[in-house]
């Protein structure tokens with residue numbers, strides 16, 4: 673092999689190997705994984721007695737926060753805790769009996785409807801089921 677041809681082959685191959693080593697992780701990062709994240713449909717949110725009346729508890733529903741509310745009347749209600757405006761986490765405000773988003777003062781009633789603030793749509797409500805001492809929360813079909 674002549675010298676010039678060998679040098680061109682050597683540096684051309686090195687350049688391609690460097691380019692591949694740079695692009696491979698970028699492509700792996702950009703493309704979604706073949707297996708989607710598992711969707712959790714039902715979680716054990718709390719035990720009976722964990723929540724006094726007019727209090728709430730944030731829990732994880734899969735990878736997102738959710739909130740379990742024990743109303744003043746002792747009714748258990750569950751909601752997504754992700755605000756429909758810009759995805760801040762909502763809290764239960766005992767004084768008003770509403771869900772409150774501290775980011776932009778969004779407020780939801782106990783049916784999930786927007787009372788005030790910028791949220792564009794109601795917050796997602798979940799089904800609450802009590803089995804023995806456990807409180808399970810599941811997504812609506």
Ligand code: FES
Nearest residue numbers: 755757758773778
């Ligand atoms: S993120 Fe909740 S009101 Fe803006």
